Amino acid sequence: MPYTKFLRTIPAFRSLAEREVSRLSSQCEPVRVAAKAQVIRRGDPGDAMYIVKEGIVRIPILDEQGREKFVARLGKGEFFGEMALLTGEPRNADVFAETDVECLVIRRAPLQAFLHKHTAVASFLTEILGRRLLEGNNIKQVGKYRLVGELGRGGMALVFEGLHPTLNSSVAIKMLSHELVYDEEFASRFKEESKILAGLQHENIVQVIDSEEAYATYFIVMEKISGQELSRMIDTRGVVPFEETRSILAQLAEALDYAHNHGIIHRDIKPSNVIVEPGGRVKLMDFGIAKTRAEAEKEDEDIVGTAEYMSPEQALGRKMDGRADIYSLGIMAYEMLTGRLPFDSPDPYEILRKHVREPVPSPSKINPKIPADLEEMVRVATQKKPDQRYQRGGDLAAFLNKGRAAPTLDLSRAKTKTLTLVYEGANEEAVKNLLKRTLVEAKKISGVRVGISDGRFYS
Numbered sequence: 187m188p189y190t191k192f193l194r195t196i197p198a199f200r201s202l203a204e205r206e207v208s209r210l211s212s213q214c215e216p217v218r219v220a221a222k223a224q225v226i227r228r229g230d231p232g233d234a235m236y237i238v239k240e241g242i243v244r245i246p247i248l249d250e251q252g253r254e255k256f257v258a259r260l261g262k263g264e265f266f267g268e269m270a271l272l273t274g275e276p277r278n279a280d281v282f283a284e285t286d287v288e289c290l291v292i293r294r295a296p297l298q299a300f301l302h303k304h305t306a307v308a309s310f311l312t313e314i315l316g317r318r319l320l321e322g323n324n325i326k327q328v329g330k331y332r333l334v335g336e337l338g339r340g341g342m343a344l345v346f347e348g349l350h351p352t353l354n355s356s357v358a359i360k361m362l363s364h365e366l367v368y369d370e371e372f373a374s375r376f377k378e379e380s381k382i383l384a385g386l387q388h389e390n391i392v393q394v395i396d397s398e399e400a401y402a403t404y405f406i407v408m409e410k411i412s413g414q415e416l417s418r419m420i421d422t423r424g425v426v427p428f429e430e431t432r433s434i435l436a437q438l439a440e441a442l443d444y445a446h447n448h449g450i451i452h453r454d455i456k457p458s459n460v461i462v463e464p465g466g467r468v469k470l471m472d473f474g475i476a477k478t479r480a481e482a483e484k485e486d487e488d489i490v491g492t493a494e495y496m497s498p499e500q501a502l503g504r505k506m507d508g509r510a511d512i513y514s515l516g517i518m519a520y521e522m523l524t525g526r527l528p529f530d531s532p533d534p535y536e537i538l539r540k541h542v543r544e545p546v547p548s549p550s551k552i553n554p555k556i557p558a559d560l561e562e563m564v565r566v567a568t569q570k571k572p573d574q575r576y577q578r579g580g581d582l583a584a585f586l587n588k589g590r591a592a593p594t595l596d597l598s599r600a601k602t603k604t605l606t607l608v609y610e611g612a613n614e615e616a617v618k619n620l621l622k623r624t625l626v627e628a629k630k631i632s633g634v635r636v637g638i639s640d641g642r643f644y645s
Contacts, residue, residue: 232270241287443579446508516567
């Protein structure tokens with residue numbers, strides 16, 4: 187295509203493969219505008235994006251009173267009017283040719299049909315929008331949430347930090363890549379993730395607050411988690427300390443038990459989907475490929491997930507239940523205890539073959555210091571047949587908690603705080619719930635014991 191070489195010089199298109207740039211080039215039409223002529227008029231329909239191929243355009247920027255604040259000038263390789271491709275809203279600025287100008291024009295209507303056929307091309311829209319959301323004065327907003335910065339990015343989504351409009355607290359805003367918006371199955375799955383997470387209320391599962399649809403894509407608004415990805419922890423430490431390993435795995439097992447009891451199979455348990463907060467609390471993230479129990483009980487032609495952590499039944503596209511997540515947790519435990527994966531290969535299909543046919547090696551052969559209970563946990567969790575694994579996340583959590591050292595309390599230096607609650611009988615349930623929450627928070631503090639009026643200790 188005649189414009190492929192030129193488009194490849196533009197940063198927004200560099201993430202596209204050569205074939206995709208060539209396809210996008212087929213959607214470009216040249217337009218020449220004489221110096222001092224108007225290219226775009228404020229209020230006109232937003233129906234196309236312009237890329238400057240030669241010359242300079244001038245864009246007067248106005249304040250709220252309509253007075254000119256400054257003039258922006260764009261030259262070769264820069265673009266304007268791009269929000270037309272995402273929203274189709276009327277133009278919000280005038281654009282003039284300062285010199286004779288040649289532009290490439292990408293028109294919205296034919297591009298929409300084109301992107302449904304060639305979804306990978308749409309990733310340039312995500313690149314453009316990501317930049318505009320962070321740099322633009324006018325659109326630094328998603329629905330009612332104001333954006334502050336970028337938290338991370340992956341193949342499926344960008345994640346921004348935002349501000350909650352009424353609580354004035356930070357949130358994480360996950361934006362689905364436009365490449366996947368045009369893939370109807372992925373888009374549906376992304377929207378389903380927000381519904382799934384909104385229905386899960388557990389201290390070890392990231393909490394969804396809201397969802398938005400804007401700029402031709404979808405956003406999930408979640409609590410912002412401060413902490414370190416477990417994958418990063420493994421990369422930097424190699425082996426995670428055994429007591430910390432028990433705590434992390436037990437919390438995840440409890441989170442999975444809760445999700446499974448609510449009919450949700452995660453299907454992508456791995457260290458990069460786990461955040462460990464500074465106090466040690468664990469958060470399970472990314473339910474993007476989760477399935478309901480009813481869906482998971484069907485044969486699945488599309489094998490999705492991460493090969494290194496995938497259960498045999500998932501690798502074969504067979505029916506599965508929560509025990510598939512337990513297998514993945516066992517693989518993750520192996521990695522935490524040894525600093526490496528049991529099966530590794532540059533070929534993901536070779537890894538899947540090993541998960542199906544080869545037993546998981548004993549982690550103590552790599553790290554002889556591993557405690558017997560953690561060795562046993564890996565062995566049972568990673569059995570090939572689901573019936574031979576832990577049957578519930580709760581069973582696994584109970585097994586791990588038996589091996590955890592009880593916190594000690596130096597009574598010679600101990601201090602006490604007493605809280606007395608006086609309440610009417612009608613508030614009995616509310617008070618019980620308050621005490622439950624207090625116990626949960628107390629468990630996060632090392633060396634704290636909580637007693638209730640019957641004299642028993644609860645943490």
